[in-house]
Amino acid sequence: MSKMNIQKTILNYKNQIAFLSLFLIVIAFSGHYLLGLEKLSQIALMIASIIGIIPIAIQAYQSIRVKVISIDVLVTIAVIGAFVIKNYEESAIVTFLFLFGSYLEKKTLNKTRSAIKELTEMAPETALKKMSDGMYQEVSINLVEVGDFLQVKTGSKVPVDGKVIEGEGSIDEASITGESVPVNKKQSDHVFAGTILENGTLHIIAEKVGEDTTFGKIIELVESAQDSKSEAERFIDKFSTFYTPLVLVLAIIVYLIWQDIELAITILVLGCPGALVIGVPVSNVAGIGNGAKQGILLKGSEVIHDFSKIDTIVFDKTGTLTIGKPVVSSVEYYGADLKKTLGYLYSIEKESLHPLAKAILDYIGEPATNYRVLKNEVVKGGGIIADIEGIRIVVGNQKLMIDEHIELDQKMLEDIKNFELKGHSIVLTAVDNELELLMCIKDQIRPDVKKQLDQLRKQGAKNLIILSGDNQGTVGLVSKELGMTEAYGNMLPEDKQAFIKKLQREHKIVAFVGDGINDSPSLATAQVGIAMGNGTDVAIETGDVVLMNSDISKLPHAFGLAKATARNMKQNIGIAIGVVLWLIISLLFSEWMNMSIGMLVHEASILIVILNGMRLLKYKRKPTIRWKSSI
Structure with a gap:
C-alpha cells in the first residue's frame, strides 16, 4: 500500500481513533483514581497520545506541503512537546479534544446532497417514438432527435420539449413552473420534458431534446450553482494562519532567551486553544438541536453564519406563501x-x-x-x-x-x-x-403568513420579494395583501435564478424560500436556500434550511436562531482566545502560573464554552410586542 493510501486510510478512521482515544483516557483515569494503578494509567495515556496524534500529524504534514501553517501543526508540536516532558495526561486530552471537535463539526457540515442524482433519476429515460412503419415503439431517450414524432400516454412523463400535433390532455407542470394546478394542453400547445400527463393522450413533435430541454437546464443550473459554493471553512483554520506562527515564534523566542525547553513547550501547550477547538462545534450542535426540536433543519455552520446575515428573502408563491390547492x-x-x-x-x-x-x-x-x-x-x-x-x-x-x-x-x-x-x-x-x-x-394565502413576514422584517430582513410562475396580476395581488417589497410573475426557473444573481451583484445577502423541483436552481444559487418540508425531495436536498411540515411560521424562529447561534459562536471564540492570551501573559510575567494550573484553566474554559453553547437548546424567539393605539 502506498504512503498516500496509508494516510488516506488513517484519516478515514479519524472518528474511530477519537473514540478509541477517549476510551483509553477513561481507562487511565479509572486506573489512577479508582484502582491506584499508576503504571496502567501512564501506559493508557501514552497509547492515547500516540494514536491520537497520528491523524493530526498527517493533516499537519499535508498543510505544510502546501505552505500553510495550520492549527494541526500547532497541536502536533504541542502534543509531541508534552509527550517529551512526560505530561501524558495533557498530550492525550489535547489530541482527543481536537479530534472530537473535528468530529462534531463535520457531523453537522458534511450533509451529503443528492440533488443532482435525484434530478437525473426523475428525468424521462424512454419515449414512444413513431417508426418508419407508422407504429410507435419504446426507445431510449438518447435515440430521440429533434423533429421525431412521439406519443405520450396517461401517467407518463413527457420525454422532450415539443409541440402538440394531435390529442388533448391535462399536464402537471409543477416540475417546471412550480404551479400545482394542472394545465390543459391541446393542438399547437407546447409541452416540457419531465412534466407528467395526468390524463389523455398526446402526439407531439420533438423541438428540444436531452440537455437542451427546460428540465435538462434545471439540472445543469443546480449543478453549476452547487459547484460555485465553496466548502465550509472552519474559523480556527483561518485564525491559525496568524495565530499558529505567532505561538511558535513566541515559544522559540522564549527558549532562546531563557534556554528553558520546558517553558517553551509549556507555551505551546497553553497556547493550544482547546476551548476554540470545541467552542464553535458545540454552538453549532446546540443551535441545530434546537432547530430540530422546532421542526427546522439547519445544514451546518456555514449555513448558520450566512443565514444570520440575510437582508433579502425571496419567496416562491405557490406552496410557500399560499397553500397550493385552489x-x-x-x-x-x-x-x-x-x-x-x-x-x-x-x-x-x-x-x-x-x-x-x-x-x-x-x-x-x-x-x-x-x-x-x-x-x-x-x-x-x-x-x-x-x-x-x-x-x-x-x-x-x-x-x-x-x-x-x-x-x-x-x-x-x-x-x-x-x-x-x-x-x-x-x-x-x-x-x-x-x-x-x-x-x-x-389559491388561499397561508394562515398568519403576514404576521410571520412582519416578524422577519423586525429581525432584519429588509427586502421581501415574490418570484412566481403564476400570472403577474395574481402575484401582484398577493404581494399587495402581504406588503411585499417587490413581486414578479411569469418567471421560469432560469428567470428566478438570474434575478437572485442580480440581487447578489447588488451586494444583497439572499435567502430563497421554495418547495418545487423548479425551485432547485434558486435554492442552490441563493446564499441560503430554504426548502418547505412537504416539497419535493430535490428541493429539500438542495436547500440549506428545511422547514419540516412546510410550516412557514417556523421561518422567524429559524432566522432568530441562526442569529443567536452566530452570536454564541463569537462569544465562544472570544472566551477561547481571551483565556489563551491570559494564560501566556500570566506564564511569562508571573511566578504562580505553571502547566498544571494552565491545564486546569483550559478545562474550565472548555466547560464554559460548552455551557454557553448549550444555552441555545433553550432558545425561544421573543414574542413581538404590539402597541395598542389609545385613539
Whole structure:
C-alpha cells in the first residue's frame, strides 16, 4: 500500500481513533483514581497520545506541503512537546479534544446532497417514438432527435420539449413552473420534458431534446450553482494562519532567551486553544438541536453564519406563501333553479380536463341528479359548450360568454371585474343563453403568513420579494395583501435564478424560500436556500434550511436562531482566545502560573464554552410586542 493510501486510510478512521482515544483516557483515569494503578494509567495515556496524534500529524504534514501553517501543526508540536516532558495526561486530552471537535463539526457540515442524482433519476429515460412503419415503439431517450414524432400516454412523463400535433390532455407542470394546478394542453400547445400527463393522450413533435430541454437546464443550473459554493471553512483554520506562527515564534523566542525547553513547550501547550477547538462545534450542535426540536433543519455552520446575515428573502408563491390547492372562494347566483344549474355544471366538469375542474367538483359535491352530457365541445382559451337533454350549457370565461352572445347585465359585469381585481379565476355558467352562475376560484394565502413576514422584517430582513410562475396580476395581488417589497410573475426557473444573481451583484445577502423541483436552481444559487418540508425531495436536498411540515411560521424562529447561534459562536471564540492570551501573559510575567494550573484553566474554559453553547437548546424567539393605539 502506498504512503498516500496509508494516510488516506488513517484519516478515514479519524472518528474511530477519537473514540478509541477517549476510551483509553477513561481507562487511565479509572486506573489512577479508582484502582491506584499508576503504571496502567501512564501506559493508557501514552497509547492515547500516540494514536491520537497520528491523524493530526498527517493533516499537519499535508498543510505544510502546501505552505500553510495550520492549527494541526500547532497541536502536533504541542502534543509531541508534552509527550517529551512526560505530561501524558495533557498530550492525550489535547489530541482527543481536537479530534472530537473535528468530529462534531463535520457531523453537522458534511450533509451529503443528492440533488443532482435525484434530478437525473426523475428525468424521462424512454419515449414512444413513431417508426418508419407508422407504429410507435419504446426507445431510449438518447435515440430521440429533434423533429421525431412521439406519443405520450396517461401517467407518463413527457420525454422532450415539443409541440402538440394531435390529442388533448391535462399536464402537471409543477416540475417546471412550480404551479400545482394542472394545465390543459391541446393542438399547437407546447409541452416540457419531465412534466407528467395526468390524463389523455398526446402526439407531439420533438423541438428540444436531452440537455437542451427546460428540465435538462434545471439540472445543469443546480449543478453549476452547487459547484460555485465553496466548502465550509472552519474559523480556527483561518485564525491559525496568524495565530499558529505567532505561538511558535513566541515559544522559540522564549527558549532562546531563557534556554528553558520546558517553558517553551509549556507555551505551546497553553497556547493550544482547546476551548476554540470545541467552542464553535458545540454552538453549532446546540443551535441545530434546537432547530430540530422546532421542526427546522439547519445544514451546518456555514449555513448558520450566512443565514444570520440575510437582508433579502425571496419567496416562491405557490406552496410557500399560499397553500397550493385552489378552492372555490365565492359564488354569485343569478338564476332561479340553482340546484339544477349546479347539477349541470357538475356533470360537465366531471368529464372535463380543465385545471379548475377539481375545485368546482369539490365545492358542489355529489348532486342528487347526474345528467348525461350528449355533446361536449372544448373551446380553446374559453371553456366548454355542452348539450344536456337538449339544453345548451356554456361554461367558461367572460370572453366565451361574449362570443356565444350571452347577455351580461351591469351587475354581472361589475361582479366579474371586482372578483378579478381580487385575484380570482372566474368560471361562468350559462343555461340556454342566460347567465345563471358565477364561481370564483382562488389559491388561499397561508394562515398568519403576514404576521410571520412582519416578524422577519423586525429581525432584519429588509427586502421581501415574490418570484412566481403564476400570472403577474395574481402575484401582484398577493404581494399587495402581504406588503411585499417587490413581486414578479411569469418567471421560469432560469428567470428566478438570474434575478437572485442580480440581487447578489447588488451586494444583497439572499435567502430563497421554495418547495418545487423548479425551485432547485434558486435554492442552490441563493446564499441560503430554504426548502418547505412537504416539497419535493430535490428541493429539500438542495436547500440549506428545511422547514419540516412546510410550516412557514417556523421561518422567524429559524432566522432568530441562526442569529443567536452566530452570536454564541463569537462569544465562544472570544472566551477561547481571551483565556489563551491570559494564560501566556500570566506564564511569562508571573511566578504562580505553571502547566498544571494552565491545564486546569483550559478545562474550565472548555466547560464554559460548552455551557454557553448549550444555552441555545433553550432558545425561544421573543414574542413581538404590539402597541395598542389609545385613539
